Amino acid sequence: xxxxRIDGGARRAVFAPVDxxxxxxxxxxxxxxxxxxxLLGDGEQLPGESELAGQLGVSTVTLRxxxxxxxxxxxxxxxxxxxxGSFVSLPEAPGEERLKVRLRGxxxxxxxxxxxxxxxxxxxxxxxxxxxxxxxDLVQLRRTAEELAQAQDAAGCxxxxxxxxxxxxxxAQSARLTREQVALQTEVGALLCLVLGDGEYREEVxxxxxxxxSAVQDGAHESARELVERCVRESTARLIALRxxx
Amino acid sequence: xGLATAMLDKAPEESVAARVRSAVETVFDAxxxxxxxxxxxxxxxxxxxxxxxxxxxxxxxxGLHLRLARHELVSGVGFVAAPGLLTDVPAWLEWWxxxxxxxxxxxxxxxDHEHSAYADYTHWDWFALPxxxxxxxxxxxxxxxxxxxxxxxxxxxxxxxxxxFAGVAAADVYLRHFEAAVMPMLHQLPRPARLVNARGRVxxxxxxxxxxxxxxxxxxxxxxxxxxxxxxxxxVRLVPCEGVPLVLVVAE
Numbered sequence: 001x002x003x004x005r006i007d008g009g010a011r012r013a014v015f016a017p018v019d020x021x022x023x024x025x026x027x028x029x030x031x032x033x034x035x036x037x038x039l040l041g042d043g044e045q046l047p048g049e050s051e052l053a054g055q056l057g058v059s060t061v062t063l064r065x066x067x068x069x070x071x072x073x074x075x076x077x078x079x080x081x082x083x084x085g086s087f088v089s090l091p092e093a094p095g096e097e098r099l100k101v102r103l104r105g106x107x108x109x110x111x112x113x114x115x116x117x118x119x120x121x122x123x124x125x126x127x128x129x130x131x132x133x134x135x136x137d138l139v140q141l142r143r144t145a146e147e148l149a150q151a152q153d154a155a156g157c158x159x160x161x162x163x164x165x166x167x168x169x170x171x172a173q174s175a176r177l178t179r180e181q182v183a184l185q186t187e188v189g190a191l192l193c194l195v196l197g198d199g200e201y202r203e204e205v206x207x208x209x210x211x212x213x214s215a216v217q218d219g220a221h222e223s224a225r226e227l228v229e230r231c232v233r234e235s236t237a238r239l240i241a242l243r244x245x246x
Numbered sequence: 247x248g249l250a251t252a253m254l255d256k257a258p259e260e261s262v263a264a265r266v267r268s269a270v271e272t273v274f275d276a277x278x279x280x281x282x283x284x285x286x287x288x289x290x291x292x293x294x295x296x297x298x299x300x301x302x303x304x305x306x307x308x309g310l311h312l313r314l315a316r317h318e319l320v321s322g323v324g325f326v327a328a329p330g331l332l333t334d335v336p337a338w339l340e341w342w343x344x345x346x347x348x349x350x351x352x353x354x355x356x357x358d359h360e361h362s363a364y365a366d367y368t369h370w371d372w373f374a375l376p377x378x379x380x381x382x383x384x385x386x387x388x389x390x391x392x393x394x395x396x397x398x399x400x401x402x403x404x405x406x407x408x409x410x411f412a413g414v415a416a417a418d419v420y421l422r423h424f425e426a427a428v429m430p431m432l433h434q435l436p437r438p439a440r441l442v443n444a445r446g447r448v449x450x451x452x453x454x455x456x457x458x459x460x461x462x463x464x465x466x467x468x469x470x471x472x473x474x475x476x477x478x479x480x481x482v483r484l485v486p487c488e489g490v491p492l493v494l495v496v497a498e
Contacts, residue, residue: 024356061364132461140369146255159363170389173447173459175397178389184464227254 019207023058027066030056030071035075035088039233042090045066046076051088062220064186071190072155077105078187103239104246111243114235119229121181122165126212126228128172130221137171141213148205154197157205161235162189168228171216172236177211195238205231251315256415258435259485260476263494265431266441267284267317273401273417274382276313276320281403281415283309284325288407299333303340311344311350313417317428322353322394322418325405326373337367343394343418353393364392364437372400376414384491387421387449387459397421397459399449421458425450439496441487444468449492467493 034040042112053063070076077089144164151157162185208231215224291298324341341353356362371385380401390398402416428450432439438453446462465479476485485494
């Protein structure tokens with residue numbers, strides 16, 4: 001599609017401030033519709049996160065959740081590193097199939113590296129949290145582990161799994177680790193839907209998270225780190241196994 | 247008798263605690279003004295025989311913008327509605343922040359449980375403490391990944407209309423700004439000192455072995471705050487910053 005021929009006014013409207021209440025939904029629909037309508041072409045790069053959030057008048061947290069939803073729908077793909085960013089990708093198949101297509105875009109080396117980064121963030125967060133956590137900090141983590149055990153679908157479970165790791169970084173009292181974790185979860189969250197669809201594995205995850213919380217509560221920093229690293233490694237291993245089967 | 251004269255009679259720790267307290271009180275002034283505006287607004291709406299909606303809260307904005315501009319320590323300010331207060335939305339934050347370029351911008355969160363794992367804000371200390379105690383509160387230091395991504399203190403106070411809890415008025419202070427304000431005060435003391443919240447979390451420190459964000463697990467800080475009087479414990483002197491839930495801890 002030749003972008004030069006697309007009407008400038010309509011394109012500007014795509015990036016006009018969103019004022020609806022369900023903001024993630026509004027952003028997802030706005031960009032999703034624009035893609036379906038061809039206002040944004042296949043392969044076109046979206047503006048950077050902070051610029052896009054500013055233009056749409058939403059917070060970066062909201063934008064990231066919207067981008068995550070768009071990735072789950074297979075409408076946007078994110079490439080990292082030099083020349084990276086979020087790119088429009090035209091849908092070809094629904095739901096899980098689209099996610100598998102996304103997963104195929106990752107090499108096993110990239111997935112392994114993603115898992116290493118995640119384990120480093122969450123492992124360090126767990127160790128620090130064990131030193132710095134007082135009982136009230138654990139309330140949120142417990143609530144998340146409980147909600148995760150009750151979650152009905154993979155997408156909801158993946159959001160809660162992500163929230164657990166973000167809350168753990170916050171319990172470590174580190175704004176940097178927390179920001180890194182939020183960014184990492186927007187990358188890995190969509191993919192994790194593929195492995196969290198398995199109800200037995202969801203139970204295992206919530207059990208593992210409870211052990212992490214207990215270790216943090218006991219101030220057992222090395223075992224807190226080890227337990228959360230093991231949990232992350234298992235999730236990554238499942239993703240890689242699935243990737244190898246595709 | 248002026249405040250300065252009164253301070254001359256006190257031990258240096260008590261004078262520092264009093265100065266920390268006044269710094270925090272300036273932020274509570276912003277909270278109190280927001281609370282007063284919100285209460286007046288909600289009472290007016292009630293008097294008109296209807297329930298408030300998000301559009302009514304827009305009248306708070308000039309005041310919120312003014313507070314962001316005037317109060318050096320305040321980086322975010324607003325009113326957070328109790329779920330169910332407003333007729334058109336289940337939950338709402340009328341919240342404004344200073345952006346990185348000094349601009350003032352609204353915080354727009356997704357409060358739809360279907361899409362966001364962060365839609366429920368009622369468990370955060372800055373909301374739960376004023377709701378449960380009816381008193382003003384200082385939450386943190388904590389990593390505020392909901393609103394600012396910053397390590398912060400949030401000061402808040404309950405807003406009540408006809409005796410019913412309607413939400414909280416609150417203001418955010420980023421820890422780095424708080425530190426810049428109180429460190430010169432702590433440095434006036436001859437020995438390492440730190441400010442600690444009721445749960446033992448260090449909010450500022452001139453002691454390299456007791457860093458900001460760490461947990462001081464020794465003395466009973468909540469107890470010290472409850473008495474409101476200076477005391478001693480485990481080789482340290484504890485001086486509550488009267489009226490503000492922070493304790494000045496000085497090595498003896």
